[in-house]
Amino acid sequence: MNLIKEEWRFFLENKNKVYQCFYTIALIAVVYTYSFKRYMVDDTYVEFTLFSLLLSLVTFIWHLYLHKWSKESLFAVIAVGICLVLLPSEFYLIDFAPDFSLLSFFLLSVSVDPKQSNLVTIIFYAKILLAIGILLFYINGKIPDVTLYRPAKHLVRHSYGFMHPNSLSMFIISLFYDFSLMRKKIVPISEILWLIVLGLLVFSITDSRTGLLIFAVILVTSLFKKQLLAYKISGKFVFQSIVAVFVLGTLISYFYQAKSSVFDFLNSILSGRPKNAHAYIKAYGFKFLPRRVPDLHYANGARIFNENYYVDSLMRQGILVYLLFPIMIGLQTLKKRFTLYHFILILSAFLIAMIEDYGVSLGICTILLFNYFAVPEETSYSIEENQDLKQQNLRA
Structure with a gap:
């Protein structure tokens, strides 16, 4: 009995550190589960995805216990609920690692402790x-x-x-x-x-x-990390830039024309993704609700891969589920600030998603933990404010 009391006292005195350890384990589970997708048969992989999602859910609930409700956590519950109701379970449990990653993002991105250095x-x-x-x-x-x-x-x-x-x-x-x-x-x-x-x-x-x-x-x-860390930009600009990539990643494929030299150039630098994604858009279009999109094939029978995250997810998830991701990003960025260094890495991750879906996977890009990498409020100044402060210091 005394041992139980001692352990409970230790937990209460170190509850934040214990939580940080559990959160880290949950995030590692996401990383490993995302990677195991390439090696495991469906039944075994389902067990891993369920275990990982359960860890993420427990972490999220634990975070609520420690920090109470917020707009982000409330929306996370709504987003996860919509995904579980509308998305076929095999989407996030077996077939599509990006959908598993999306659920993990909703639960873990709002639960991270920025103080865990x-x-x-x-x-x-x-x-x-x-x-x-x-x-x-x-x-x-x-x-x-x-x-x-x-x-x-x-x-x-x-x-x-x-x-x-x-x-x-x-x-x-x-x-x-x-x-x-x-x-x-x-x-x-x-x-x-x-x-x-x-x-x-x-x-x-x-x-x-x-x-x-x-x-x-x-x-x-x-190489220029020290200099880039000195500049802060508004979360509004960060969010607008991310949304621009979402839109651009879709529109390039939507308006793709084989005979256009401009689109031919874009298709070349984007490794053929716009052309393949355009074929799927032309065949199936976009819907409001989730659905399974059959594979397309070349004349020789080879499969046409649609690896543009923005087009593939929008087609499969439907507009309703698809919009949950950028909305959550907005909630986590709009009222915060980020260094120019972190902004460049964040934007690069979303640009990757035009070619490979792993760019927006929490299991690959840790930089997607916006709450973790945001600048603390007391030191948060934009580039414009930094310039004003420098001028004031010079006058002084």
Whole structure:
């Protein structure tokens, strides 16, 4: 009995730290579950998704107990309820990792504790352990090396156990994001050089142009991190920029024309996603409520993949469910401020989603925890306000 009392006293005295530990476990579960999708059969994967969602739900309820209700938490309940009622359960349990990630985002993004300084570091090392496990299974022949041949370059692309070259690139980009976020204001030049070597090595293996482009963005922002952290921008501008990407990601595919040199250029730099997404839009259009969208195929029988997150999700989820995501983002950003450094990384994640859905996955891009990366109110000044303060200091 005394032992129980002592444990309860310890819990009460350290309730925030205990909560932070539980939240971290729930977020790691999301990361691992998102990655396991490529390896597990449906029945086993369902168990993992259910377990992960249950952890996220318990975390959300625990957060309510500690901090009471807010507009964000109320909307999270509404959004999750709408998803569970309208979306077919196989969407988020089996078939579509983005839908699982969406539910996880609703529950965990509002539950994060901004005071947990070591969160990104722990997530980074959890991903490192996951990568080590995958590579060990690959070395022992348990996971195949899926290879793809690019005739134009006479190049063989490798996955080394990650099931697809793009998946390997995706995972490394996830590590780059977290590594940049967890570092101090000044990143040593030696680390920058190591990042360049690693980034080029991954590109030579995967030939992923998307991965190389995002790597370049992360590298430059890391190099100038100290300077970029000095500038703050309004959450309103952040939200407007994200919405612009949502709209742009849809409209480019919607208005795509094969004979247009402009669209041909956009289709080229976006790895053919606009053309494929346009084919699906032309065949099925958009609806208000969720539905299952059948696959399209080329004349030779090969499947046409629609990997544009914005078009694919809007078609499957319907307008009602689709709008829940940007609304939640608005609730978490509009009344806050962000550094220019974090804004660039946030925007890059949403730009990725035009080509690969992992850009808006909490299991890959930790930067989507807006409440965590927002600037604390007492130090929150926009670029314009910073300029005014500098002028006032000069006059003084």
